[in-house]
Amino acid sequence: MLNATLPSPYYARLQMRPEVGVVDDQSGETYRRRVVPDVTVVESGRTHDGGATTTAVLPRTEISEHLKITVPDQLGRHLSVEVRDPRRRHRLITFIEIVSPANKTSGTDRDSYLEKHAEVFASDASLIEIDLLRGGQRLLPNPMVRRRLGKLKPAPHHLALVNRAWTRGEGAGEWDVFAISVRQMLPVIAVPLRVNEPEVPLDLQHVFNRAYDGGPYRRGAIDYDSPPHPPLADPDYAWARKQLSKQA
Numbered sequence: 001m002l003n004a005t006l007p008s009p010y011y012a013r014l015q016m017r018p019e020v021g022v023v024d025d026q027s028g029e030t031y032r033r034r035v036v037p038d039v040t041v042v043e044s045g046r047t048h049d050g051g052a053t054t055t056a057v058l059p060r061t062e063i064s065e066h067l068k069i070t071v072p073d074q075l076g077r078h079l080s081v082e083v084r085d086p087r088r089r090h091r092l093i094t095f096i097e098i099v100s101p102a103n104k105t106s107g108t109d110r111d112s113y114l115e116k117h118a119e120v121f122a123s124d125a126s127l128i129e130i131d132l133l134r135g136g137q138r139l140l141p142n143p144m145v146r147r148r149l150g151k152l153k154p155a156p157h158h159l160a161l162v163n164r165a166w167t168r169g170e171g172a173g174e175w176d177v178f179a180i181s182v183r184q185m186l187p188v189i190a191v192p193l194r195v196n197e198p199e200v201p202l203d204l205q206h207v208f209n210r211a212y213d214g215g216p217y218r219r220g221a222i223d224y225d226s227p228p229h230p231p232l233a234d235p236d237y238a239w240a241r242k243q244l245s246k247q248a
Helices: 108-121 144-148 204-214 217-221 234-247
Strands: 002-004 012-016 039-044 079-085 092-096 128-133 158-163 174-180 188-191 199-205
Touching: 092 108, 108 128, 144 174, 158 188, 174 188, 188 204, 199 204, 204 217
Parallel strands: 092 128
Antiparallel strands: 002 012, 012 039, 079 092, 128 158, 158 174, 188 199
16 A cells, blocks of 8 residues: 655545456356556544545646756758659659758768668659768769769869759769859759740849848858868969958
């Protein structure tokens, strides 16, 4: 028996009883006993005037002592744009991927990204990949594209790739590759829809400017007095410092 005492003049008694069910003996006769719960509140105490009273065990309201652990978000944000056709029950027609740092680092995020690439290549949707990150391992899904880009001197800082679904054959089809230097404006790329349909021009520099002006970057989130990471080659670094001095 476990007793729990409430503030005077009341108390409540808790009883612990074993569960009892129906028993069938070997003679075929049965006997029944009343089934009772494991825990019951059976009786209250008495008031000062000697009369019996019924009390309830109220829920506690004070938060118990606990440990708080703050975990940094290591997954980050993964951004993409889906172009769907409302005439075909919103079927996906073009998938636009914006590469994140986690995509360019070995691990589950990169594996998941490449699996998504494979799903798009197996479908009738076109793919656009926009990689504005200078660091990390490129995601280039096609060996020939990888070899051709590896021969470019100087190596591009940024990339935009367009793969149209209807050009795919045994391999990954045709690619429009936009190799971009930090000294250049971001390009205007074509967003493919369906074969023989007009493509939509997308001005990446215009989109970037709007994101920069509307986000935290113009308000000082980036310390431009610190050297860039990864480092730029000396001529590119000198050019970048000159551009920053114009904005000062």
